[in-house]
Amino acid sequence: MQLRKKKRFFTIMIIPHTEESIVSIRIPLYLFQTLSIILLISLLFSFVWIKSYQQLKGEAAEISQLRGENRNLNEHIDLLARETEELIRKVEQMDELSREICNLMELPPPEKKSDSYPIRLVYNENIRALPSRGENQVIERTALNISYLQVSIPEKNGELLQLKEDVEEYQKQMAATPSIWPARGRVTSEFGPRLSPVTRRREFHFGIDIAGQRGIPILAAADGKVVFAAYRRGFGNTIIINHGYSLSTLYAHLKSFNVPAGSEVKKGQVIGYMGSTGYSTGAHLHYEVHKKGIAVNPRGYLP
Ligand SMILES: [Zn+2]
Known part of the structure; x- marks a missing residue:
């Protein structure tokens, strides 16, 4: 099929x-x-x-x-x-x-x-x-x-x-470093050996003398603490300021004090007045600078 x-x-x-x-x-x-x-x-x-x-x-x-x-x-x-x-x-x-x-x-x-x-x-x-x-x-x-x-x-x-x-x-x-003149006047005696104006003998002058008008202000040379403000034989009315850093300054023959011992003072502050106390021949400031307890020439600390 x-x-x-x-x-x-x-x-x-x-x-x-x-x-x-x-x-x-x-x-x-x-x-x-x-x-x-x-x-x-x-x-x-x-x-x-x-x-x-x-x-x-x-x-x-x-x-x-x-x-x-x-x-x-x-x-x-x-x-x-x-x-x-x-x-x-x-x-x-x-x-x-x-x-x-x-x-x-x-x-x-x-x-x-x-x-x-x-x-x-x-x-x-x-x-x-x-x-x-x-x-x-x-x-x-x-x-x-x-x-x-x-x-x-x-x-x-x-x-x-x-x-x-x-x-x-x-x-x-x-x-705290002395750097100003502590009084206005003229330097009559430098730091170093000299003939004493009082005894006329050779001596070492441990500061500088600045002669000026009686009663003019004496200024702190630096910040510090007044550790002595009293009469001292020879120096008369004396202020010692401790500035720290092993530095201190001494101001002698003052007429009078403006700050008591123990007070803190600033650089330039009036601490006393110029006079002729102690062994002195006229109104002047005897100014000393001490470093580590030894007197050094203040000229190194003046402007
Ligand atoms: Zn002197």
Whole structure:
């Protein structure tokens, strides 16, 4: 028996509304099915393509936005880098200033604790020529600069506090060092060997004599404490001031006292009045400076 395969067809008929004859297209069913599948697949591909296109379009907009943000960020990083640089320059200026202050005060310069100076970034436009690597470099160096500032600013603060203490100590020492004329007048006898005006014998004169008008003020040559204010044989009315730092001054032949023993006095304060008490041939001040208990030439402590 012969099996006869029946061919199946699909017929499309086009019937015009005029008198023209009917056009009928006979398409084998398998062709129709194949065409339908191709159409379906094409539709599916088109859909996928449109979806991807939309997605890509979205991503492109995002990329453009990100680029803008990146540019802004880079500008901010550059600004931060420059500001950090500026801070380092200011710290260096502070260094310079404290060194100058030390010089002026004749103090030793502040000790540097950390030598770990960072690789300093000198901001330069060439960095812009290498956008990604350049910015990374800027960030790395800025981070280094910031860590340097984190160490150096507290260190600088410590140095300045030390400097403040040193300056205060220096001022205290200066105030306690005889440096002014204790009386107005003319020097009639210097420190050193001489013929005594009273005994006419050779003697060593342990101070200088300043002759002036009786009753004129006698001033403390430096800050200190009056440790003696009384009559002493030979010296007459005498004041001794202890200034600390192994220094003391003696004022003799006073007419009278203006401060009692035990009082604290300031440089330039009136402590008594010029007279001629004790072994004296006329109104004058006998002024002595003692360092570590030894009389030294007062000229070294006069302006
Ligand atoms: Zn004298």
